[in-house]
Amino acid sequence: MSNESAESYRSMPLHATLAIAALVIIITGMKLGAGLLVPLLLAFFIAVVCTEPVQWLNRRGLPMRGAVVLTLLVLAGMVTLLGFLVVNSFSTFVDALPDIESRLYQAYWELLNRLSSLGLAIDPDEIEALFAGAGDTSWVTGLLGELGNFFMQSMVVALMVVFMMFETLNFRDKVSLALENPAPSLKRFGEFSITLKRYLAVKTTISLVTGILIWLSCFLIGVKFALLWAVLAFALNFIPNIGSAIAAVPPVLLLLVSQNGGVGDAFVLALAYLGVNFVLGNLLEPRLMGRALGLSTLVAFLSLVVWGWIFGVVGLLLSVLLTMTLKIALDSHPQTRWMAHLLGPGSPMRAEKSQAKRPPSKRQG
Template sequence: MASLTGVNKSLIIFAALVVVLAGIKAASVIIIPFILAAFIAIVCNPLIKFFGRYRIPKGVSVVIVVLIIVGLGVSLGGLVGQSVNDFSQQLPEYKAQLKEEFVWLVDLASQYNILIDRDQILSMFDPGKMVDVATNMLTGLGGVMANMFLIILTVVFMLFEGPTLSKKIHMALADPDRKMEQIDRFLASINSYLAIKTLVSLGTGVIAALYLWILDVDYFVLWGVLAFMFNYIPNIGSIIAAVPAVLLALITQGPLTAGLVGAGYLIINTVMGNIVEPKFMGKGLGLSTLVVFLSLIFWGWLLGTVGMLLSVPLTMIVKIALEASDEGRWVATLLGTGQSIDEK
């Protein structure tokens, strides 16, 4: 059989990629819980290692971690679920008040000879839809978490299999002597990235919730959870997470409190994203802003709400895998921020 030319090889790879993506989308009902379980298992793996240092049996460690996950999930899920229900009931009223505030801004602009067609602007820009984006994503995530038993069960098996995963990959790739350092770097990078990102996101959500509680903003727990989840999406996520809290503060407490909420979110995300996170993670795992935006659209289309929330971690896994191979390193460079090129 004659060797494939460059063009034919590219077409075959592209066709295979389309088939794989179509299969993933068709099987998303099964794949999404599996991805969530893998994500939770990777985040919880450092806890298993921590318990292992004190010679706690593996089975006991897994049971403790699962109990922690279930306890946090049930308690936090109850609070967030109640907040989402209450907020959804008040949402039509909030939307009407937002439109009134926006109309007031249009009238204020007309006093300074800035003529704006009110009806046209309202048809193009509905501030209530910004709130809908956040609440719909929370509702969609709640639907996925309905498979909680399946996810927890998968997490348990993954935690038991975790220590042998590296050895199995080496054996599968005909590398029983563990000479392929790229595999170890790949697995270590994924564990490190997801663990650090989760801790930073957790800190961001807790600080945001406390700040909103101090300002007496309604549903501060809900907005804290939203800040935690959307912190996985750099740049764009912090804006999406801040908009509902700012708009709610605007219609319930006025422009001053809304401005304080916006300034607080700006400071929190700047400190956590530009100071705390790079200190522990380093600058070598960055993605360009364009790639972040495109990954949000792509993974959201492929995997729904879970894909949008985990779009950057999933893209980072692809980038780390590409960096571990000589053939794919050029693609990883295109996905990056270009800082290494500027330094050279």
């Protein structure tokens, strides 16, 4: 072994220790700065999604600034309209909440009595005493505070999106002036931007179609507050593995205890959720994205845990987006491409390709 190889081998533990220490510092910084980073990340992803219609309008002859203004106006109009509808639906849901709560409590009590009659060691009176203090109205104050915080964060995100959209107009010129040889950096950034926009466009479209189909299913079956459940399905579709299941629990449970519903209708609605998410999430989405934009199951679950711990509920919603952004950024640089391959689902065709690349053996005559 040469001296350089021996020195490099001895320095590997030091480099690994420094890398782990840097990772711990970065994660701690993100955890402490979550209040600042969450609106920034939301604005960044929304701005990336909006760049595609801006470029489409620019290719149709509209000036770039005009395309940005038109895109922002359309986005603001859609968000405002959807916000009014959701707020109206949510206010109706809050008005009907006491009746829903009483029906859920009655169904819960009947379930406990039935389990107790089957011989299980369950005392309904003792379980009721455990939750006796949970019926106060203190949650209303907390909910109103969270809604106020949500609207303030929404205003901050909206302003950031506006500034980011106009900042992208001369971003390439700034990079060209800042670097002596900007061509490699601009090329890698262009590849990263195209791949990220493709992923976000596909994911957002799939989530939007999921919300529309869920609204249609709830409307046809007769579930109340169909728009509210559709928006919930759209948002939770960004959470891998468990998001769709969580989105199905409130409407199925509501239909189960409703006067016009029952076990049959709740089962049909659960099948509708299962069918929509299976077709869109397991069949259509992988075909549109391809294996290059996929994550392994373990990485997807770990991203859910890690980003959820760092950023809370928003981290759960953005876990796949953040991990895919990291994967795309690593894949855009040759020196870090191996880490992107570790985050991916693998390639089962690699063995077949290696077999195909082997030269055919000579036949012995």
